Amino acid sequence: MHTIADTKMLVEEGVISQTAARIIEARARSTMVALAINAVLCAGILFATFGLIFWLADAFAVAVCGGVFLLAGVLTLNKGNALYSMFGNAAALIGAGMLIGGAGIELADKYHDVAGGIMSLVGAGIALSMIVARRSTGFATPFVTGAILLMAVALHLCGLGFLADQFSLFGLPMVAFWLYASAAIAAAGWFIDVRLVSALAIVPFAQALDTGTFYFHAAYVLYSPEPTLSILQMIGLIAAMFWVAHRVDERSARHARIHVMMAFIVANLCALMGSLWGDVVGETVFGPNRDFLRKGGDYTEWREAVDAFRANALVIHEHVFTVVWALALIGVTVIAAHKNARALFNAAVTFGGIHAYTQAIETFYDEPLAYVVGGFIAIPLAWGMWRLNTWFLGRAVPGNE
Numbered sequence: 001m002h003t004i005a006d007t008k009m010l011v012e013e014g015v016i017s018q019t020a021a022r023i024i025e026a027r028a029r030s031t032m033v034a035l036a037i038n039a040v041l042c043a044g045i046l047f048a049t050f051g052l053i054f055w056l057a058d059a060f061a062v063a064v065c066g067g068v069f070l071l072a073g074v075l076t077l078n079k080g081n082a083l084y085s086m087f088g089n090a091a092a093l094i095g096a097g098m099l100i101g102g103a104g105i106e107l108a109d110k111y112h113d114v115a116g117g118i119m120s121l122v123g124a125g126i127a128l129s130m131i132v133a134r135r136s137t138g139f140a141t142p143f144v145t146g147a148i149l150l151m152a153v154a155l156h157l158c159g160l161g162f163l164a165d166q167f168s169l170f171g172l173p174m175v176a177f178w179l180y181a182s183a184a185i186a187a188a189g190w191f192i193d194v195r196l197v198s199a200l201a202i203v204p205f206a207q208a209l210d211t212g213t214f215y216f217h218a219a220y221v222l223y224s225p226e227p228t229l230s231i232l233q234m235i236g237l238i239a240a241m242f243w244v245a246h247r248v249d250e251r252s253a254r255h256a257r258i259h260v261m262m263a264f265i266v267a268n269l270c271a272l273m274g275s276l277w278g279d280v281v282g283e284t285v286f287g288p289n290r291d292f293l294r295k296g297g298d299y300t301e302w303r304e305a306v307d308a309f310r311a312n313a314l315v316i317h318e319h320v321f322t323v324v325w326a327l328a329l330i331g332v333t334v335i336a337a338h339k340n341a342r343a344l345f346n347a348a349v350t351f352g353g354i355h356a357y358t359q360a361i362e363t364f365y366d367e368p369l370a371y372v373v374g375g376f377i378a379i380p381l382a383w384g385m386w387r388l389n390t391w392f393l394g395r396a397v398p399g400n401e
Contacts, residue, residue, distance in 0.1 A: 045090055045147075049097035053105065060088035064100035070095025075143050100126070100151045104158060116166055119159025126152035131191065146192035153188045157181050178208040186360045190255045198255045202262035209233060210284060211270060225284040228316060234267035261343050264332075268351040271328075274321035275355070276362060281314040286389060322359055329355060334385055 007021035016024075056062050072093025076084060103122070107115035130149040134142060164177050182205035189198030206212065211224040222231050238260050245256035280287075288305040329352045336345035 004334070004342065013286040017078075041086065041090065045093045047099060049094050051213065052094070052096055053102050055097055058105045062098050062106075064096045066098030066102060068095065073144070073170065089141070089143050092141070093147050096148045097151060100148075100155055104155050106163065108158075112162075113166075113203065116159045116162030119162065120156050121159070123152045123154070123156025123159055127156060127188075134192075137203070142192075144155075148191060148192070150188055150197060153184055157184060175208045178204040181235055182208075186259065190252065193251060193255075195255055195258045198258045199262050201259065206230065206266050207239070208235075212267065222273070224270045224273040226239075226279070226282070227321070228279045228281045229285065230270040231267050232264040237263040238267070257343075261347065264344065264347055268329075268347070268354075269326075271321055271325040272351075272354065272358065274316065275318055275325055275358065279316045279322065280310050281316065283309060283313060283376070287313070287357040320354075324328070325355060328354075330381070337385075 005024070007016070007024055008157035009020050010016045011018055022371040052065060052268045053062055056065060067093050071092070073095055074090045075168040076088030076091060090371065094392070100123075104115075105120055111118075127149055130152060134145040134149070160177060160181070164174060169177065174252055182203075186198055186203065188203065189195065203212075209224075209226045209230050211230045213222050215221060241263070245253040245260070248256065287309040288302055326397045327350050330337075333345060333348040333352065336342075336348055
């Protein structure tokens, strides 16, 4: 278990030695530095790859340059000193990125009618070959194979996206595409053991119910047309991933917990939307299709269909979201604190602040009595949490009652 500890205080209390404290601090520092190094290296590879593709702006030149980089990288990794392996990794990935990314851009730009099929098949083929190569004991470049695998998965999913657009898919086929994309990204993240990649799986998973973002001048907007259904979707994912995390090895459990965190964040964002606007449950999923208007349908007829649907639908008022969300955040905060789940605790406290700020400005700005009631409720709640924590501490460390 990863925990936060004040090593200075532990040394002063005689719990650990000065030597142990220095080892803990050195390892913590080394982990943070390694994260920084990997972040800088990956950013450099991405910028160099796409910069060269768009700078050269010629398919043949990109292919030749990418091949040279890939060959140089492979030779450096196989023949060079370990001291220069980072340069070999970077060169190999820039080359592979130019070949894969350049091919994808060329297909999308000049061969749109066949781009989707070719990209999806080639991407799948490269991904499978990288899986085989990574499992091979004689292939000693896991960083390169893992990165190329991610490029191939991206190419494969982009190809499927082109096909979906080409055939104008909507409804259940698009839901299936988003869920497949989420599963593919999650599987890739688990296979190469990079939790940042696993976390990205939440984007297409949420998009299955059209929860997403868009931006325009000076604004970045979150939208969730089905907050209730999206929250239930995320709760289902949280429950499933908690179940998985308790039944698999630690390596896989770490990825399951990442999915828990991402689902918790999206669920809170959906709750924020619900607390502002309420929800007509299922309107965009089961109600009149807005494509009816795009296909030349009559607006008045569509409006009447919408009103008829709302008259019989489950409508949840924004105040219900406000209260239930607040209670849920309090419960999660208390549980996460006692379980030493720092990420979940930090997220719950953060959204608690967002919730309080939003409702203070949006709902209770002219209701001072609401602040009085909230304040008097919070005081005994804090006392109860203190007593509960004392009880837990007494059970864990006898003599601290």
